[in-house]
Structures are given as C-alpha cells and as structure tokens.
Amino acid sequence: MYQGQSIRVALLDDGIAELCFDRKDDAINKFDARTVQELKEAGEALARASGVRGLIVTSAKDVFIVGADITEFGASFQRSEEEIAAWAYEANKVFNAIEDLPFPSCTAINGFALGGGFEMALATDYRVMATTAQVGFPEVKLGIIPGFGGTVRFPRLVGADNAIEWIAGGEQNKAEAALKIHAVDAVVPLEKLRDAAIRLVQQAAEGKYDWQARRAQKKGPLKLDAIESMMVFGTAIPFIQGKAGKHYPAPVEAVKSIQKAASKSRDEALKIEGSSFAKMAKTTVADALIGIFLNDQFLKKKAKGYIKAGRKVEQAAVLGAGIMGGGIAYQSAVKGIPIIMKDIAAKALDLGMGEANKLLAKQVERGKLSPEQAGKILSMIRPTLNYGDFGGVDVVVEAVVENPKVKKTVLAEVEALVKPQTIIASNTSSISIDELATALKRPENFLGMHFFNPVHRMPLVEVIYGEKTSKEAIATIAAYASAMGKTPIVVKNCPGFLVNRILFPYFGGWSMALRDGADYLQIDKVMESFGWPMGPAYLQDVVGIDTSHHVGDVLAEGYPDRMSNKEFKSALDVMYEHKRYGQKNGVGFYKYQEDKKGKPIKTVDPQTAELIASVQPKGQRDFSEEEIIDRLMLPMIIETVRCLDEGIVETPAEADMGLVYGIGFPPFRGGALKYADTVGMKTILDKCAKYAALGKLYEPTASMKKMASEGRLFFPK
Template identity: 35%
Template sequence: MQSVTTRKDGEILIVTVDNPPVNVLSWHVRNGLSDGIKEALADDSVKAAVLICAGQTFIAGADITEFQRSDLPESVNFLEVLTAFEGSTKPLVAAIHGTALGGGLETALCCHYRIAVPSAKLGLPEVKLGLLPGGGGTQRLPRVVGVEQAAVMVSLGEPISAQKALESGLVDALAGETSLEADAIALARACIAKGPRPTRDLPVNGDLAVIEKLKADNARKWKGFDAPYANLRCIEAAAANTNIDDGLKIEREEFGKLMMGSQSAAQRHIFFAERQAAKIDGLPKDTKLRDVTKVGVIGAGTMGGGISMNFLQKGIAVTIVEMAQENLDRGVGVIRKNYEASAAKGRYSSEQVEGMMGLLTPTLSLDDLADCDLVIEAVYESMDVKKDVFGKLDAICKPGAILASNTSYLNVNEIASATKRPQDVLGMHFFSPANVMKLLEVVRGEKTADDVLATAMAIGKKIGKVAVVAGVCDGFIGNRMLSKRQQPANELLMEGATPQQIDTVFTEFGFPMGPFQMADLAGMDIGWHRDTSKEPTNVREAMCLAGRFGQKNGKGFYDYDEKRNRTPSPEALAIIEDFRSKSNRAKREISDQEIVERCLYPMVNEGYLILEEDMAQRASDIDVVWVYGYGWPVYRGGPMFWGDLEGPAKIVEALERHGVTVADSLKAKAN
C-alpha cells in the first residue's frame, strides 16, 4: 500500500498520507509528498490542493527511528519538501485532525492555509527530545502566531488546542469533527482567488521580553538543559532577521549542535527506553490478561492513599482498609483534600471529585476485599507483618485475584510463601508520592504467573505509570543501586567532605537534590531506635540524639527556615567533626571528582551486576528506573547510558583504585 496517494475533487487535488500508526514523516512519506506537490503543479486542471491524513491523526512528526540509520533508501530531504510546499504557485490547505506535532506542524506551516477539527492539538515538542524544530518551525511559527506564543510553544514543548490555534491565527478555520475533508476542500476553493500565502513572507510581531520571563520562570526546571535556550535563541533570530533565510541558517546551526550533542542522544534514548520497558521478554504476545475492575489497598497512609488515587482517577473502584477508624478517616480526608486542591487548579471539576470519591469504599475489615481483582498491600516494611497480611488475604480473596506487595526491599518470594497461591503474588513498588511519581517497579517472583505479570504491567500503563519489570533481590533495581550511592557518601563525610559539598556535586550533575538533602527531607529519625542511652553507631544516629531530625523540625544536616530554605549548619558540622574524631578517622581534602567516582561509578557497576543476575531485563530499563523514580537527569540518559558516555575503562580504573569489586561484564566492556 502506498503511504501517500492523490485523487481529484473537481479542481482540487487531495493528497492523503496513510502511514500507520501515526503518519510519521518516514522516507517514503517524504517521497510521496514531493510527488504530490509536483503532480498538483503539473496538472493545469488543478487549482489548489489539500493535504490530509488517514487514520487517527495528522502527521505526528519526524520518524526519529531514522536518526541513527545509515541504510535508508534514497529519499527527498524534508527541507526540500517544505520548500516545495511553501513555494507552490497554487494554494495548499493543511487539513488537521488528531495531532500536528513537530515535523507535522512544520509541514502545515509550509502550507498556505490551515483548517483543523476542534479536537486537534498542535505543537512543536522537539525540546522534550533535547532538540529544536529543524524544519523551520522556529522561524515560521513566530511569523504566524507572534513571538510570545511561539517562544512558549518551542521552549516548553506543550501542544495547544485547535481553539487556541484559531484564536492565534495558527489555523484559519475550524472544521466539523466529521466533515474535515469536505470543509478543507471548500476552504481550498475559497482560497483559489486569494492565491498562495507563503508563511516566509509574513512579518514577525511581538515583544521579546517574554523570552527573559520564560528563562526566569523556568530557571530551576531548565537547569542543565541546553535545548530550551537554543529554541529561544532561534525565536530571537526570527525577530531579528527580516529575511527568513538568515534565521533558518541560525536554526540549522543550533539544530546541528543539539543533534550532535550528548543531551539529545540521552533524551532520545529515554524516549525509546520507556517504550521498550513495557515489553516483557519471553512472554507470549497472546498472553490473556486478567480482568481488573475493582482494587483493594491495605493501608490508608501516604503510600496507600497515593496508590488509591491512581486507580480512582481512572474510574476504577477502590476498597481501602485500615486498622483504626482514626487512621482511615485521616487517609480518606487526605485523598479528598488532594483532589480538591487539583480541582482548585482547574484539573478536575467538583463533579469529577465527587465521582472519584464515590468510587472509594473505606473499611476496617480485610473481609471486604473478597471481591477485589487486585489487592495491593502498603503496610509497614516488615517481613513478619507482610507475611501475616498475605496469609489472611490468601483465605479471604477470591480465586484468581492478584496479590501485590508495595515493598521497597523485601523478598517477594518469601512474602508469596505465606499463601497457597504464589503464582498470583508479585511486587508492585510505587514511589512516593504515589499519585505523582511515574515509576512503578513490577517485581516478578519466582512463581509469578505470566498472566499476572502481564496484567500488572498493563495496569501500570493504564494508571499512567512507567512500569519496569524487576527481579527479586534486596532493593530490586532502584533501591539496590541507591545503597551503592549512599554508603560511599557517608564514608566521604567521615573523610572530610561536608554535606553541602557532596550535595552540590549531585545537584550540579543534575539531580534535584543530593543524598543529605534527601535524608533531611525523608526524616532522619525514620528507623532510629530512639534509645538515648546508646552510643551512636553512625552520623545519622548522632544527629538524632542531638534532636536534628531534618526538615520536619527545621534542623538536620542543614538548618531550615519557615519556608524550608536550607543553610549549612555549624551545629551539624560540629556533630560530624565530633563523630569523626571519636571514630579516629583522619580528615583530608576531598575533590568533587572523587565524589563522582565514589558515589556514581559504583551505581553503574551495580547496574552491570543486576544485569548479570537477570534482575533487570535490559540496561535501558535500569535507566528508566533512575530517570522516573530517583531524579537522574534525563539529559544524562540514566546511569547505564551515562556510564557508556563516561567510558567503561575510565570507570573500571577508578573503581579498582577505590577498592570496589568490579562486575565481570563491566570489565569485559572496558577491554
């Protein structure tokens, strides 16, 4: 089947793109578009043309799978297609439905007129892949919608609605949802007398002040990223150059720098890694999923409440269980408060909030979980407690119900052994806050059935999570690697580094916070024995003995003001110094590079060990876990991707110098 076809409706040539599933601009589509415009210009009976797409969407963008390929058949360059469209001597109308994104919107901008159905979305999201629109989008968009809106669209990458596009002039008319082709043909006929309207000939209007405001408003979000600033430089170039060709030259230069840089490679890696993570190796494609229409959650605390919200907002009924009425009421109250806060921001209507709360059944009895299809336990992280819960669930839940533990570290096989149905048991490790964080580690037990694993992964996708399969080991993927970061950070503290120095290395690397900021945020006293008669065995216990619990009481490794702004704490530094001297540890100067080598390199090494033990399906899954669950900067692509960039040989040398046992597979890669 041809991906681009043409037919005539009187004097109008209709060029139809049909390249499922999303009509990306693959090489054969570009060739077809080139042939289509040539046909329109060569046929004297054709007075105007309509570009329209079959299927669910207009052209959704470039085929980024082609970026790394060198084996493509000969094809027309995308820029040549755009030049031919814009330079057509006959009016061209883009008929938009679904999404017109990236190269799709750039194609529409090179048509002379645009019409869209009301449900359509239009945008230039390249910044999310560490790029900018490379087909003239940064130069043509401001000529159509003005500097202000163009700057927002290219730097944030969020699409706009068809109505907003109409108001800004990005589209000339709205079509009926079911009459796009007929309405586009009518518009094309009306434009014959007007003639072509090349976007390149339009002036750039607007105030460049918006650019500095965008930089200021997004300084924290954009820290470390190259692409947002490159996009804005191109908008400035559009405003500064009356001749579009001068601006296009700057756009191509900026695009080339981003395309050849490591940041875009990392962001594209994560784009594909996220999609790859959903695939379960060795599982038959026809594995039938179990029906999940009602979910049980045990525990109404921070985790249990957050987990419940994921299902409620997707219309799935939840029965939530607590041991005490006070705790149950508090948990349900927090859920309602969170939804009402979202409603106040316009995310939900009051009716939607009531609808979601109406799907929630609070109870004090585990027996009320008998008819649930999936039960997720979110109780205290104790093996004895969890086995007790699962033993009770085994007796209560219906046959075929999936029993999941939200454990962060514990052995899922041992938890499953408390039941007579280990095939129905697995881990579903959510990350806090569970209603916000995108990562879900799905832990496959030794006896977990294929359909149970597949169902859990599908459920994760349904509730908006990025689900990754992990094996049973201490801490699974994410927390297992986290421990290899935290241990050396504590050691470095004892050797002379300060919390601020270590945390700064992490934040400069791109993490939202460092290990000691994280400890203060989580609470220093979590798991502390609270026995003041005992001598502290580590700095954290020493901090707790001094009443320094973190942000919760305004003092931890740092001091905090009423707005939780932190400053280095002389008292905390004195406690560290005192503990170091009592431990007979010598103090020395620690370089930032040593902090990287001792905290981040062991994480890469642990990733290789995880792969050697088949605790993760693929290296890219590990990267997904760390980007979506632990704040690894997406522009560095995750620890495994970054490790390749850093250089396996360099990492091995440093690990051996610091006395770390190196994974065999990492050694092999270094040679």
C-alpha cells in the first residue's frame, strides 16, 4: 500500500493493515523531517484504501521509536517562535490524520517508545506493550516539552495527575507502570506482541470494544470540573517549580500547557501545545541541554572507537585500597570486570572492602540488587597484601598516596611483575604523567586514569597520555573506563590535566575577589544561584583545603604567569595554615557536623570572616552579582580556550563535557565554551578589558579575539 525510506504499509489478512516503522540504514527508528513526511503519505494511503477494517502500528527494529531526531533541532529552532509553533501544528495534523482514520487502530510497543515515539502510540486508539519495553516523555530533560500531542492526548487518557507526573518528570517507565495508569491497554511477552495487537484491532472492528468512545475521549476536553482543576494545577505548579528550580522552565511550562488546554478540543489544545513548545525551543536552556545531549552522543561514538582499537580488559588490579581504591574496585566489579585490590596494610584492605560493601548494601536496600547478586559482585574483588597474581592482569590502576616519589617506587615495582603488554595507569590528579613515566622501562604502556570522587557517582574519567604513551594504551584505558560505565575524555599531559587546570583559574578569580573585599558567603550564594551545585568556598571544603592547596602549588609552578600563588596571601592559605581542611576534619570555610545518616551538614563559623579579614588589606566592599560572576567565570572561560588552543583536548564538546561531568558545571549553561557562545565573544572581551588590571588571568587569547572579529561560535547553530 505504501513504501518509503522509513515507513511501509501492507495489507494483512482479514482487512487489517500494518504500518511498520523500519528506517533504512539505521539501527533505530526516529522522527526526522523525512519520517514525518512519510507518515503523512502513509496516512493518506490508508485513508484512500478500501477494504481496511483496522490498523496496527509496529516497528521492525529492537526499539519502537526513540523520539525526534535531535540533530535537526539546531536549524529548526533558529526560526521565530511563531514559525516553530506553526511547524508543530502542521506536524500534528499528520498524527491527527492517523488518529482520525475511519477504523480502529492499535500500536504494538516492542521496545523504547520515547517522546515522539510514545506520542505516535498515543495517536492510535489502543496500545499493547511488550513486558520489556519502556515508554515516557524525556523532552523536559532537553529543556523543551512534548510537541506531537503528548500534553493533549496523554492527560485525557490517564488523567491530569498521572500526565503531569510523567511529563514533568521526564523519566522512562516500565510496562507495569504504564498499564497501572492505563497508558497502555495490555502487556504481553514480546513474542506475542504482534498477534495481541492484531487480535485487539479485530475485536474492536467486530464491535467488542467501543473504539470510537476511546477516540472521543482523547479529542474532547479534559474531564475536570473547576474545583478539581484548581486543586490539580494549583498543587502541581508550585510543587514542580520547587523541584525543577528556577533554571529549568520546561516542566512548569508543560503543566501550564496542559492547564490552558484542559477545556479545549484536540485541535485547539494542540495550538496551545505548539505555542508552549516554541516558547521553550527558543530558550538558552534548551539550546544548552540539547547541546549536552549531542555532545554526549559524540563522546559515546568516540568511546566505541576506543573499544574497537583497544584490548579488552578481562582482569584488572588496583594498587592502594583507600576510599579511592575501594571505589575503583567496586566500579570495576559491579560492571563485571574482576579486580585485585592490593595494599601494604591489612587495615587499608578492610577499608577498601568496607567501601565496596557499603555501596553494594545501598544497592540491595534500594532493590537494585539481590543479596546474592551483591555477594557475587563482592567476590569479584580480591584483596591481597602481595603481588602473587599480578602476572595475569591486563590493566593496573595505581591509586596510592599523591606523592611522586611513592608513586614512582610503586609503579617500577609493579612493572617488573606484570606481563610486558600490561597497561599501567596512575589515578593522579596533578602529578605529571611524563615525570612518573621516567620510573618505567615501558613508558609506552603508561598513562593517567584520573577518576573523580566519589568514583561510583562521578561520570568522568580523564585519560591522560604522555609523550611516550602508545595509541593502544590510550584506547585500552579509554575502553576500560567505558566498560566501567564511565565517560572517558582523552587529554594531553599538562599541569592539572584538563578539569583541574580549568577549575583553578576560577578559584584564582575567587581568591582575588576575597582579597579585594568580597564576602565569601555572598560569593557562594551568587555562584549557587548562577547554577553551580556549591559555591567556591563550600567546594574547597569538599575537595579538602590541603588537597586544593597542593594542586594549587602544582599549577602555580606550571603556569606562573597567571596561577602564581606568591603575589598575595590568600584566604585558602590562611585556612591551610590554621589546619582548617574542610569536611575531612570538620572545619574549613564552614563548620561541619554529621546528621543521623552521617552526612556532613555545614554551618557558618564566625571565625571564618575574621580569618579572611586578615588577608583583605583594603577591608570589605560591596560587590554586584555581575562582578562576582564575571571575576570567577572569565578566568575559567579563558583557560578552557587555552586548553583547546594547545590541543590538551581535541574538541569544544570534550572540553565542556569534562566540566559538566567532572565538576558539575551548570548543565543548563552547557559548559564554559557554550556559556561563552551564549554571552557572546565580543561581550566576553569587553568584560576582560574591564578587569585587565587584575593581570594575566583575565587576558583573552588571540583565538578569542579572532573569533569575535569573525563572529564565530564554538558550537555553530
């Protein structure tokens, strides 16, 4: 009946037609412009056809439809708000045409049906779902809302409360959850799915189900009286506003769209949805979050390349069994890669195993693992005080104390005991890989593998190559990081590597602001309001004042022109001198006490202001929010550009994702380079000129000036 590049329609027995999504040259189905056009043509063919009694909608892929083709958003969202709203309404006419066919219809959801994929399923009268499939609306996680009728059909089908929870939450939902709220009509094993869909449509065509009443329910107003409406939306909007926060407007906009359209018919409601969708599409938040999604896809593609080029790690080892070593051992074991954990002290091994056990116990508590599964994972970590079984390991991760002499001794020791092809990686946060490599006979098999703390939570691993590191070693360690469920970013060796090198100029800007009279509490408040998970003083306490002081020394030596810490005595120096090391000893810029669950809770310590005042030669003065943001963010942007210019990192995407995944850069701002694009390079240069007297930290690079003059962006639209 119809054949396209993504869709085909065929007539089966008994007058049942099948519309099958089967995108050529792709492993998944998604809604791009071509597929929407083909759906329109397929709908027209079905409307013209004679002898059709019912329709099933299926997929020939392992997934149903994963959603819209996000790569098309960049160009589409350049249009005006009015044009985007008009486009959405026109696209919805295609789904309406399927919904309005003169016979019953049913979608067979065999795998992921997300966003536009789930909205396609909602356009049919019925839905049958495989037990293994998942459905949902992830749009709010991209800063937008459903645009193919999700805010219209779904609340009319499952009720406003359920629809608000699903759409504003943006989560994927399993078959049982979908059946419970009547988002689907039946759940069956995958092998019975197609037959179940055919049978349901046949029965509807025979009059056993009132498919026209179901359709009328989706096309009419939402069944809520004035009091119910006031209660539902009056409760939901403030709750979602509080949960999403001021920087993420899409969840609240989705609820408001449902509310505005509640009393309308389908076609009027779709116009309201289109208008709300367009409003969100034009936000900088959507621009940044869509950018992060595309950057993440780019990193995953790169990781696949490393997996192909590297050697598979079947047996790993970690040296050092502290919190870090225990975390690395847990992460390897939980992903099915056996690991030996070696230390020189039995007490340390107990600590490392205790860390792994604690993390597994939490998984059992949450129902993610059974006690048997947790026990099996724990048995994949082998604690030892000797090198007995190191002859068979593929990779060794060194995680001993951050001291070059100790590390060199341990690295040379282990190299003599492993296979010639074993890759050795150091989990150092600041020591030069080339410096450590001097202790080794096979430097080509050595590189850095920098995990972030806590290992089980932080998604980033910096893979740092030295002058002599082989490509195979890089690929093997990047592939191992991927196998551990982490995102590897490959960077060139330099003081601070990528993330710390960029973070410390931010701290440098903060130190100078404190020196010039800023209030540390105000800075923390402003930067948290800007979107950072914690302000710089609080972050220093979490990192550890002693750790930060040490890394600061390394970076000062590496970049004396702009990171020297000898020009003035800083607030960090004062905390360090007074042995106020932060959370690790209960006092830093803040004081800490543990709650009932053992979580450190911060309180303001009056002595902090006195200590900071001792390094404020001109006393305190008022700072505007803009000045605080600029003085901290400009050095970070400039250093990120330097890393790109010097080839420390290959692409703007990797630089920004390193900051988002490594130090919690506000996702809705997209990373330092995306933020620079949003502010505009000319504006950035004007701000740099304003603070030129503060020195090299605020001096823009030649490439930044060139970009500004040419009107270029790091991420072209």
